[in-house]
Amino acid sequence: MTGTDPRYQRYVALGDSQTEGLGDGDDIAGLRGWADRLADHLARHNPDLRYANLAVRGRLARQVHAGQLAPALALRPDLATVVAGVNDLMRPRFDADEVAGHLEAMFAALTAQGARVATVTFPDITRIIPVARPLGSRVTALNARIRDAARRHGVSVAETASHPVVVDPRLWSIDRLHASPLGHERIAAAVAHALDLPGSDDSWTHPLPPDFPPAGRPTVRGELRWSAAFLGPWVGRRLRGRSSGDGRAAKRPDLLPVPSLADAEPSDRGR
Known part of the structure; x- marks a missing residue:
């Protein structure tokens, strides 16, 4: 399809840090993220979009x-996107049915009001964070329940769990917990494809070219440094009952024209 796509006038994104945009920009220059990138895609075909x-x-x-x-x-x-559950996966007590129940309740309420809804499945995080190997079965269980809930409510699913490229280290930021700018770009493209938006296709599933700057091989020393820098603080916050989101509010709580993003948010530096 080409030309203007008037189907969506008001897009609202719900979720956690990935949807907020961590890994794509920073808190000083501003965060972009896959949802902002999806809004850009939508606005190219409908300049009246509010996001x-x-x-x-x-x-x-x-x-x-x-x-x-x-x-x-x-x-x-x-149009709404609902992406959540990764923070639950990493908690000591995880109940896939409970997490999926919250997602399904959001799917049901939004679709009942007439919104088109999209979500994603999650990649095998053990391929990104080897020390998280015990969580592999949790990811599989949650993805199965997301698919079932989505099917019951007509929700579009971007199957990011199904393609090897999604665990390419180059699609992840240095903390391995959030997508890199290129990773956020791929997630946005995956959701656009799931929604069958004009200009979307399956190119997001393609592997990165061989001449793309390669990622370094993990080493024991590197894994220890990563654990001290990122995993340790994350675990510490959980033990203290704290969250990185404490005291934070949504970055864009109102429906605003999308062109304002170009003035407020960073470009794809670091790609």
């Missing part, structure tokens, strides 16, 4: 449900 991003880093699925669904419904979106 809100309610996501806040560190949020569990139940917190996204409790804190973001009502504001999202009040904005009356005709």
